[in-house]
Amino acid sequence: MTQLAYYPGCSLHSSSELYDVQCKMVFKNLGIELKEIDDWNCCGATAASKTDEFLAVALPARNLGLATATGLSEIVIPCSSCYSRTLVSQKTLAADPGLKDSINAELSQKIKGDIKVSSILEVLVPRARSGELAAKAVKKLEGLKPACYYGCLLTRFPIDVNVPDDVENPQGMETVLKALGATPVDWGYKTDCCGASASVNDADQSQLLMSRIFTDAVGRGANCLVTTCPLCQFNVDAYQDAVGKKYGIEKRLPVYFITELIGMSMGFDPIEMQVDRHFVDAMGLLKELNLL
Amino acid sequence: MPSPVLKYEPATSTLLAEVTKRSGQNLQACYQCRRCAAGCPVGEETGVTPDRLIRMIVVGDREEALNNLLVWKCVACYTCGTRCPNNIQTARITETLKQMAKKAHARPLTPRIADFHSAFMTSTRHLGRFNEIEALTIYETKTAIKELSQGKVKAVIDEMIGQARLALSMMRKKRLHIGVDRVKARSEVQALFEKAKGR
Numbered sequence: 001m002t003q004l005a006y007y008p009g010c011s012l013h014s015s016s017e018l019y020d021v022q023c024k025m026v027f028k029n030l031g032i033e034l035k036e037i038d039d040w041n042c043c044g045a046t047a048a049s050k051t052d053e054f055l056a057v058a059l060p061a062r063n064l065g066l067a068t069a070t071g072l073s074e075i076v077i078p079c080s081s082c083y084s085r086t087l088v089s090q091k092t093l094a095a096d097p098g099l100k101d102s103i104n105a106e107l108s109q110k111i112k113g114d115i116k117v118s119s120i121l122e123v124l125v126p127r128a129r130s131g132e133l134a135a136k137a138v139k140k141l142e143g144l145k146p147a148c149y150y151g152c153l154l155t156r157f158p159i160d161v162n163v164p165d166d167v168e169n170p171q172g173m174e175t176v177l178k179a180l181g182a183t184p185v186d187w188g189y190k191t192d193c194c195g196a197s198a199s200v201n202d203a204d205q206s207q208l209l210m211s212r213i214f215t216d217a218v219g220r221g222a223n224c225l226v227t228t229c230p231l232c233q234f235n236v237d238a239y240q241d242a243v244g245k246k247y248g249i250e251k252r253l254p255v256y257f258i259t260e261l262i263g264m265s266m267g268f269d270p271i272e273m274q275v276d277r278h279f280v281d282a283m284g285l286l287k288e289l290n291l292l
Numbered sequence: 293m294p295s296p297v298l299k300y301e302p303a304t305s306t307l308l309a310e311v312t313k314r315s316g317q318n319l320q321a322c323y324q325c326r327r328c329a330a331g332c333p334v335g336e337e338t339g340v341t342p343d344r345l346i347r348m349i350v351v352g353d354r355e356e357a358l359n360n361l362l363v364w365k366c367v368a369c370y371t372c373g374t375r376c377p378n379n380i381q382t383a384r385i386t387e388t389l390k391q392m393a394k395k396a397h398a399r400p401l402t403p404r405i406a407d408f409h410s411a412f413m414t415s416t417r418h419l420g421r422f423n424e425i426e427a428l429t430i431y432e433t434k435t436a437i438k439e440l441s442q443g444k445v446k447a448v449i450d451e452m453i454g455q456a457r458l459a460l461s462m463m464r465k466k467r468l469h470i471g472v473d474r475v476k477a478r479s480e481v482q483a484l485f486e487k488a489k490g491r
Contacts, residue, residue: 039475049387
């Protein structure tokens with residue numbers, strides 16, 4: 001059993017608990033044990049970077065210290081926002097030893113060494129390429145035509161970061177889903193912004209952005225959206241009906257986490273994976289395609 | 293939306309040096325190719341695109357630079373910076389300007405956005421983790437008081453109905469988390485907040 005350090009982040013412990021459950025189920029079946037880091041804190045997300053440069057680096061830094069204390073060489077962070085903020089913190093500290101010392105002075109578990117910070121796709125894509133995911137599949141995802149939605153933070157960073165995928169037209173999710181028999185659609189809005197917290201504090205703006213995403217996904221013939229980001233998932237799921245009504249888009253698309261589609265291919269029980277906790281019904285399409 | 297006429301004060305203004313230092317971005321490298329403008333998802337609504345914002349700062353128009361919608365409505369999608377041939381991350385410039393506005397106690401152009409991020413940080417400081425219910429309660433209460441005092445009764449009622457609907461559908465879908473997750477070593481997280489204040 002491979003062990004990876006694991007940072008779920010606040011979303012996976014609240015409104016997106018289903019993603020936490022699914023990550024653990026899928027990774028376990030792939031022979032990966034997720035060791036949740038002890039007593040982690042919020043990464044500060046976009047709020048910290050918009051209000052305080054120091055906290056934007058210091059909050060994820062404490063988690064990096066805790067992750068280092070596990071003695072493991074890699075940490076996987078499924079939430080795109082947490083992943084981005086943690087990686088940016090690590091790179092910033094590497095370039096600024098003074099800042100690192102100043103933050104370390106407050107921490108019981110110091111930041112040292114260079115634990116590898118991975119997104120969920122960095123763990124899954126090599127296993128799709130090696131045939132490991134297909135080997136674990138008991139069902140093919142035939143008839144599934146996902147529009148893979150990456151959002152902003154998996155491929156775009158505020159500092160120079162070596163991105164392991166194409167920045168404008170990433171293929172990680174497509175690689176995973178093709179390996180499982182799905183037929184992802186080609187589309188133009190895969191790395192566009194859903195507005196993130198603007199859905200709460202600047203609703204008209206966020207809904208306009210989402211309307212463009214839905215219009216293109218529907219127009220390209222997708223029958224669902226797939227994402228790895230809990231903030232994107234929540235927005236394009238919870239607000240889809242309101243946005244559809246406002247902008248005259250009739251079709252509704254279920255918004256899956258990539259883990260629930262991998263889980264379906266592995267033959268997991270959808271209720272155990274909490275697939276029934278979507279705002280736009282996510283069970284109907286699976287039934288229609290005989291994937292249940 | 294037409295761009296405003298900028299006040300040209302490069303000789304007397306310290307704005308460029310200040311923003312360059314705080315954001316870490318070389319604004320003078322901008323040659324106005326406007327690839328950022330083409331990719332900006334909010335540019336149409338803000339009227340100011342990243343290239344314009346950079347220009348405001350370079351010519352030293354502090355007033356315009358701190359008081360335009362892009363500073364507040366920027367969604368930090370990093371599209372402008374990813375596409376910039378000179379590697380200028382305008383999202384870091386909007387972050388810097390927001391922080392400068394806060395330090396100068398300037399009234400934010402869009403109080404809702406500023407209050408949301410502040411409520412997020414209050415909750416994170418309190419529990420060490422972001423608590424959806426706590427943060428949203430702080431944010432909605434603050435917004436309601438502010439907007440009611442400005443006579444925006446309908447906006448407040450619409451917001452309440454909208455949030456109540458969302459909360460209900462979250463409850464139905466078991467997406468509303470009632471329990472309180474907190475960090476045991478909260479004092480350590482709070483020490484970081486204290487250190488930030490002193491900087």
